[in-house]
Amino acid sequence: MAKQRIALDMDEVIADVRPKLLDAFEQLMGWRPSREEYAGKKIYDLAGAAEVRNVLHTKGFFADLPVMPGSREVVRELMEDYELFIITAAMEFRFSFEDKYDWLATNFPFIPWKNIVFCGDKRIIQADYMIDDHVRNLETFGGKGLLYTASHNLAETRFRRVNDWEDVRTFFEEEKKIRTGGY
């Protein structure tokens, strides 16, 4: 039987954009917001901070983001049982392509280039599972969607939520038990 396919997002799922966004916020606004202050939204959606988002268009922004804790180990495990594709909405950011490509080669060298997708609209993607922090991507997805917790999606209740990579591991362990008729 062909392996089932997982579509895995990058930003705020395996790559942590928050520290660099907070730095950019602080540089521009002169103060650093706490997690409580941007709960329910993106950091640059705080009042007067729209310009902070421009940092996403600068060369190098996506090149040195920290890896989300545990993501490397769990992704490697998942690749034993699933066909895994990185699906990232890079297309808005011309300068992100090479940075994202290099970041993946450095931090996830075991993911083949054939399994990387830079796109805009994720409706085009065909997979069995999608792990993403954006509700809009899960809303139009035909398979099972996992909502990876991020500040901007805290109020969302329609999708199975994963708070960290340990939660992702647990979810797929459950799926495996169901599939193999275990317990």
Add this chain to the structure above:
Amino acid sequence: MAKQRIALDMDEVIADVRPKLLDAFEQLMGWRPSREEYAGKKIYDLAGAAEVRNVLHTKGFFADLPVMPGSREVVRELMEDYELFIITAAMEFRFSFEDKYDWLATNFPFIPWKNIVFCGDKRIIQADYMIDDHVRNLETFGGKGLLYTASHNLAETRFRRVNDWEDVRTFFEEEKKIRTGGY
């Protein structure tokens, strides 16, 4: 009713890589092969010419390719009736990303960035039609595949063949008649 979706390849379908590949061949090998000489294969599959393929990895190669005759006009027409996505296997070529992005912005500015996909393996793509010159992409595609004629696919008979963009226009006119119960 939602529009049907077309997945459209770039190289050798809307972007003509042949002239620059022939230039690279001539520069390296000292002679220029005729169309008959590379019928049935890629230009760099001619004896001793494997190195010619390296030119695909150079910055700028994909930046100034000629537009395939008629493609711009027909793509624009198709976008009235279909949701059209550019699906290009760019992922093997790190330096092609910005070049391809800019090429599309220059030559097909009416295609939104949301409808552009850089990928490796096209099995992940969900669409109703795929226009591609590579049999391997059509073989695994779930919708209707159109094989765009290129030197390397001349012997192929399993797919509906389109020799140029006038053929593409005709094919979709026929589809429309069938769909709307015309004739």
